[in-house]
Amino acid sequence: MSNCDKIRKRLAEDGVEAAELPEVASHLEGCAGCAAFLETLGGVEAALHELPMTDATDALVAKTLRAVRRAARDDGAGSGGGGASARPAVRDRWFAAGLAASVLIATGIGLNMGPDVPSYKRNVGDQLASFDMFDSSDEIRNYSKAATREQVIVMESPAYKGEDISRLESRSGSSAASPPADKKKDASGYLFGGEAGGLADDLALTESAEEVEREQDIVAQLDAEDQNRQTGERSKLNRLNEQSEPTVSVAAPPPPPPPQLEPEEKLFAPPAGVKSKDSDDRVVESVSPGLIAPPKNESSRGDQSLQALDESSRDQVAAIEGNDKKPARKRQSGVGRTADPDQIVAPVPDGWADTDVTGKERRIVVVPELASKPKPKPAPVVYRDRALAAGFIERYRSLDGLTFQDPAGYWANTYIPGDPAMRVLGARLRDWNRAAFGSRGAFEQSVRGVVQPFDAPRDAALAVYLSADTPAIDGPTRMRIQVGLKGAERQGGRRPAMNIGLVIDLRGVVAPGAGARIRALILALESAKQPEDRFSLIVAGPGGGLVVAPEQFKHGPLRVAMDLMFGAGRDAGDPAVGLTEAVGLAAESARSGDDPAAVLGSSLVMLVTGSSMAGELEALESMAHRNAVAGLPLSIIGLAAGENPRQVDRLVAAGQGNRRILDSAQAAEGLVDRELHAASRAVARAVRLRIRLAPGVKLIDVMGSRRLAEPQAERVREAEQSIDRRLSRNLGIQADRGDDEEGLQIVIPAYQAGDEHVILLDVVVEKAGPIADVTARYKDVIHLKNGVARASLTVARGSAIAGPLELNVFKNLVAREYALRTGDAGRYLTVGDMRGAIDSIVALRDLIGDLRATVTGWRSDPDLAADESSLNDYLSALSASAVADADQRHFVAASLRYAAFLKLQTAAR
Incomplete structure (x- = not known):
């Protein structure tokens, strides 16, 4: 819950007086939203105070006082030891007094809503619903409406269910008789005083033993329900909230149905054993054991006549497709089913499916509301059945039409450190x-x-986790196995001396603003340069080549070079240097100054580009791989003028470097700092994941990855062995790579501190028991040793509820x-x-x-x-x-x- 939510909840519970508290007042001074909420809440409370006071009837007061005295007597009887005839103790006398006060307040509001006050149309809950109390949490918003619905919740309790309403009304009316004449009254006619004997007389006059026993059961049920108010009663409040608000429900085509759907009577195929209720509010009771909660009625009905339908609601639905047709007449919602009497069925836009995966007719339903009621924003959607969730779960549990893959060989690495490839897009969207x-x-x-439940290791560089989405099975079952990785948290230390060949791609027309970003990047690199660093500048495009040599990488020569690159001196007719050639020149420059004993990653090629690399992608990918094997990774800084993220991903994966995005000139300094410290952020190198599936476990797919062909797999082996040898030579970590291992293998060149990564495997498990194990072998550059992390997974037999x-x-x-x-x-x-x-x-x-x-x-x-x-x-x-x-x-x-x-x-x- 955010701080604003807490403040608003405090105001809703304690009233406007809470605004005087220091912590609330200080927050309101700096938050316009909460200040507006306080103002609206004050208006609601002012409107309540303006309501005329109406005295409760003598009968109501008498019954309330009897309830208070009965609670006091029961409390005394309970403390006295009591026998079998003693009534169960109510929670305490404060609860009884609070209950009495609640009855008085509810009665006063009900009387004020009568014909004597025609201008008061809505209850407190509706007024609070007319503005946003909280951001988006229905659970918190419903909390504010609970007080006005307490009576309804009591009626929903099992103690009341099935009880004749007329009997309840007669019980309420049984106290309407005037109190005995010998009871004392004050000036207002209210009873006061009253000894224990008088209380017993009152009970004898108004309630039978059977009624007293029934009330005992109700109080006991309320005690039990109060213990679970956070779960049970909140769910009831949510449903009441949905039923009290006008709702617009727009149904649309669900995801493609799984192949070979069973008839509608079955709804979905085995093995999960679906049960369904053949009614308008169809509920799937069981699809995936442990995932689906007990079914609840989620339907919502309008409380106004069809003639009161707000035409703007129909227009809003039709506007989604630009359909200006008038709403169609009410029609049948499906075979053997009738549309709800309080609903209008709007026309289905052309091209939308007529039925969903269950075979039911698809409808755009508008639930009527008062035409005079303002609509500040579209109402939430009400879901009439569980078909979509059941269909999604069944799609990933179906055993029909599956093809399996060999759970061995090399698969593509999906972890690439560095800034997100779409950071430029995010920057544009922020503006x-x-x-x-x-x-x-x-x-x-x-x-x-998704927040991942992975803890960082304390005495190692890498931790591995293994889990599945199904806790127990009885037979062949399709499930997902998840491999999770978490890098150790480590503060960045002093960076090593860097040896960089910087390539600027000027083959095409420089996009507006790109020149300023490139200038800022070059100047940031020059500013961050330390005496032991060695940088060079190479340009791809007209007049390109080695522009600034390592020994000349200073402010003056760089200024001259940038003037030639972006000024009038640049001639498009000059001999052009291709991108592949420029990258080769940068690698040669970096290689000439490479220290074999230096930290891996301290020598690299940095490519700055905003153009497509499609024409030279194959040659660049091959060159990037050869350089990476030789200890020269390739990092790419995208300007996003026309750069393709997939091309960048291929080159970064082959070059074992980082991908970064330069979205503004102001971001250049931070980008350079991150790239220069990237070598020191790595906590593990040459990470080899080996995932073995137990006999009887069949692999459908590694989601988001792909199997590598043999030429690509050979590149992965070469890169891994190169890192292994270099770390052995430079850091003394024993070389141990060479042979392939059994099972599915994924190699990650470098893993950075604090990072988390998830790999999902779609599999079919034949029987309960051990189903998979994973081993992560890596070069621990924190503790300078070979590290190993292991995890295994076993699925129980039978059924179990899914846990966190x-x-x-x-x-x-x-x-x-x-x-x-x-x-x-x-x-x-x-x-x-x-x-x-x-x-x-x-x-x-x-x-x-x-x-x-x-x-x-x-x-x-x-x-x-x-x-x-x-x-x-x-x-x-x-x-x-x-x-x-x-x-x-x-x-x-x-x-x-x-x-x-x-x-x-x-x-x-």
């Missing part, structure tokens, strides 16, 4: 003017990666789905396919909402709630007039692609 989208323009800014580790694996799988869908939506929008973008976003939004309602513990997950909120923001943007502008549409598409990237980044704890 994007989002005013056209109002308060719903956060988009990718609210997306957060299993849910973490499943959440990483959902993150991949989020990245895939948002990336697709960004590409659709880039080429002008608005329908494709909307389909992808709506399907993902509905899936995440369904998963939150289905998977145990995810309803209040803040990261998934933020994901769902961001997707609703995207849908709101695509229905706004602002996306008619090509520039704004381009930024929304870029935001979607960047959100896909961010979701796969590990979040800090």
Whole structure:
């Protein structure tokens, strides 16, 4: 919970008086949002104080006092030892007094809402709902509405369920008779005084023994429910909140269904043993053991007539596709089913699927609301069944139509240290003017990666973790195995002497602003140069070559060189130097000054480019590999004018260097500092992961990676052995590489301090027992030794509820789905396919909402709630007039692609 949430919760609980507290007052001075919240809360309290006072009836007062006295008597009986006839003690007399006060307050508000006060239309909960109490947490927002719904929650308790309502009303009315004449009253006619004997007389007059016993059961049930209020009652409050707010539900095509769907009666195929209820609010009770929570009714119905439907709600739904047709008449929602009487079915846009994976007709449903009620923002989505979550889980549990791969050989490394490849895109999005989208323009800014449960090792450079998304099985089961890596936390020390060949790519037209960034980078490198460093400057393009030799890398010669590079002296007709040739010159310059005893990574080639490298990619990749084997890594600094991230990734992987993005001239100094200290940040070198699957475990895929062909695998072996020999020679770490190992192998050239990385394997496990083990062998450059980290995984037999580790694996799988869908939506929008973008976003939004309602513990997950909120923001943007502008549409598409990237980044704890 953020600090703003805590302050607002404090104000909501304690009232405006809490603003005088020092910690609250200091926060309000610097937070306009919380100050506005306080002002609105004050208005609500002022409106309550303006309500006319209405005295409670004598009957109500008499019954309240009897309840207080009964609580006091029971408390005394309980302390006296009591026998079998003693009534169960209520929590305490303070609870009884509070209960009495709650009844009086609720009665007063109910009377004030009668015909005597026609101007008061909404209760306190509705007024609080008309503004944002908290950022996006439904759980906290529902807390503020709990007081106005306490009676409803009591009625939902098992003690009340099934009880005849008329009997309850008659019990309430049974106290309407005037109190006995011998009871004392004050000037207002209220009872006071009252000894224990009088209390017994009151009870005898108004309540039978059966009714007293029933109330005992209710009080005991409330005691039990109060113990679980954080889980059970909050869920009820969430449902009440959803039922009290007008809702717009937009259904869209879900992810592609798994092959060979079973008939609708089965809903999904075995082996999970799905059970379903054949009703309008269909609920999947069991798909993946341990993942899905007990089903709950999530439906929401309007409380107004069809004639009161707000036309703007229909327009909002139609605007998503630009459809200006009038809403269609109410129609059947499916075979054997009838649409809810309080709902209107809007037309399905052309091109949208008519049915979902369950065979039910797809509808765009608008739940009616008062036409006069303002709508500051679209209402949350209500999910009517668990079909989307069940379909997603089944897609990754289905055993049909699978192909398996040999769980051996070399696979591509997906860990590349350095700044994110899309940092330039992020910088552009930070400068994007989002005013056209109002308060719903956060988009990718609210997306957060998955927090990994990995602890950094204390006495080693690297730790390895192994887990799965299924805790127990009874037979052949498809699951995900997760390999997690965590580097040791280590403060950066003094960097080694650096030997760098700097290549500036000026083959094409220099983009606006790129020249200033390149100048800033060269000057930052010159400023950071220490006496023992050795730098040289090489240019690719017209008039290129070795421009500044290592012994001349000083301020004066650099100024002259930059004037020639970016001034009028540059002639496009001069002989051009190709990029491959320039990189070769830089490698030769660095190699001539390389110290074989120096730290690995202290000699390197640094390429600064903003142009495509497609024409020379193969030659550059081969050269980068040869140089890396010789101890000269290749790092690439992108200007993003036309540079392709995939080309950069290939070269960085072959050259064993870093990828960095220079998005502004001001960032040059920090970038240079990080690159110069990169060699000292590495905690492990030549990391070889060996993953062995037990007999009977079949590999479907290593998600996000690929199997390397033999030529690529040979390059990996050569690079690994080169690092092994050099560290043996320079640091005295014994060389131990050469032979291949059994199992699946991934080689990571260098692993940096504090980094986390996840590898997911999609497998089929035939039976319970040991299913996998992983060994990480590495060169520990902290402790100067060969390091080994191991982990193994065993799956139990039977069934078990998924715990935090299993849910973490499943959440990483959902993150991949989020990245895939948002990336697709960004590409659709880039080429002008608005329908494709909307389909992808709506399907993902509905899936995440369904998963939150289905998977145990995810309803209040803040990261998934933020994901769902961001997707609703995207849908709101695509229905706004602002996306008619090509520039704004381009930024929304870029935001979607960047959100896909961010979701796969590990979040800090």
